[in-house]
Amino acid sequence: MLPVLALLPGLFACCSGSSSPARTPSVPARPATATPAPPIRVRLRSLIGNRTNRIEVDGPYRLVSLPTGKLIDSGTSLNRDLRTAGASISEARRLIPENRRFRLGGRPYRGTLRMEPGQLGVDLMVETDLESYLPGVLEAELGASFPPAALRAQAIAARTYALHKTSIRGPTRSFDVADDQSDQVYRGTPLVAAGPLFEAVAGTRGMILKSAGKPLPAYFHSTCGGHTAAAHDVFGGAPILSLPGVPCRYCEGSRTFRWSVPISLSQAGKALGMAGKLRDISIGKTDRGGRARTFVLTGDRTVERSAAEVRMALGPALLRSTLILSIKISGSEIRFEGGGFGHGVGLCQMGARGMALQGAAASDILGHYYPGAKLVRRY
Ligand SMILES: [Zn+2]
Structure with missing residues (x-):
């Protein structure tokens, strides 16, 4: 078996591992014969920014080119660093572990791994079934x-x-x-x-x-x-x-049922890309459940911005929701009091x-x- 590194230029980084390798009325009855679950392709967005991710397969595997179907590599096991962010591959590839199990970045997955040329380097997708x-x-x-x-x-x-x-x-x-x-x-x-x-x-x-x-x-x-x-x-x-x-x-009973967070006016102004110094922020429109739909921001001029956009700009873990109960400004600080976590x-x-x-x-x-x-x- 040729070393994987030789066969996968630009894909695997230098490595230390082995080289070869409404009240709903009622629950519907279960059908007599089980139909296979549909396939699903999950983009591993949380791993794509990593320079490398460790790929491990305990058992035989094949790596094939998707456009041609040609075998690029195979082995009896695999334990290497997979280059991702900043790397490039010329064509899409699929890693097929015989037992449909592999670990990537220390996480266990079931199915096959597809690699594609992406904007940040190599895009990673797990191909598995819904269940x-x-x-x-x-x-x-x-x-x-x-x-x-x-x-x-x-x-x-x-x-x-x-x-x-x-x-x-x-x-x-x-x-x-x-x-x-x-x-x-x-x-x-x-x-x-x-x-x-x-x-x-x-x-x-x-x-x-x-x-x-x-x-x-x-x-x-x-x-x-x-x-x-x-x-x-x-x-x-x-x-x-x-x-x-x-x-x-x-x-x-949730810890985020009610919350209170401070943020400096200058930090908020910068995050929101305000022209001039942010001097005031207040709730504009609200929906029927009491959530802010817009905020009114006053800097050099007054603008109305979507609440969801403001939440994302300030940080969704900081401004946990758009259910804002009060906004108080004192000195250089804004204090948001609100309820809930998420959209x-x-x-x-x-x-x-x-x-x-x-x-x-x-x-x-x-x-x-x-x-x-x-x-x-x-x-
Ligand atoms: Zn609830």
Whole structure:
């Protein structure tokens, strides 16, 4: 076997490893024969900025060129640094572990790894199936300590969201979902292949929410702070039937139900790209749930900016939501007092936890946060 380094110019960096290698009415019945889960392509956005990522395969693997199908390399195991940011490859490639398991950047994944020339270097995509993907989403989004009904509700919401994304992105895009907050967080397959995360996925296999005959864009967020937001108030576009914004007191136990953060006026002015010194900031328009839709900023002149844009500019972990209860300016400091964490649309994860602890079933939770959506078994 020739050394991998010789066969993969520009891809693997120098290495030390081995060289070769609405209240939903009822739960639909499970079909008598299991249909395979649909494929899903997850872009590993969280790893793409790394200069290298360790790639490990415990067992035989093949690396093939996607345009030609030609074998580029193979071996009995692989343990190397994969060059990513700043690297270049001439054509797309697929790494195929025989046992469909590999580790990348220390995270375990199931499926195959596609590498493509990208803007920052080499773009990385895991190609797997929806049911193998979901336990990792549950682990990253909620964790195994959440009550089973909340995990089941999240599994159905995440499956639905992924299918929605698959249907709108279509086969011409090289991925369906990203592995970070821009879609749903995914850090690989949980190490222990049993337990509540896997039970929640297996127990809801194939189940999704439909609205107007299509998979619902089943958004979710950490904590709503008392009322979820209507999708169109946050993302624009036409109102979505099952995402109208609903009251929620179930997340009162969340650490981010209420919060208070200071930020210096000069820092905020810089982050917001204000011409001149930022002197004042106040809430402009609000939605029906009380969230800010716009902020009015006063520097050299007064401008009105979208609240979602201001939140992203100041930092979504700092200004945790657009549910702002008060803004006080004293001296050189602004203090925001607010409620909730996240965009506020769809299922409130801490609310789902609260409902589950009060005895609600997954279908009750979904019915509350996605009123009118139909729970169906897709496969
Ligand atoms: Zn809530």
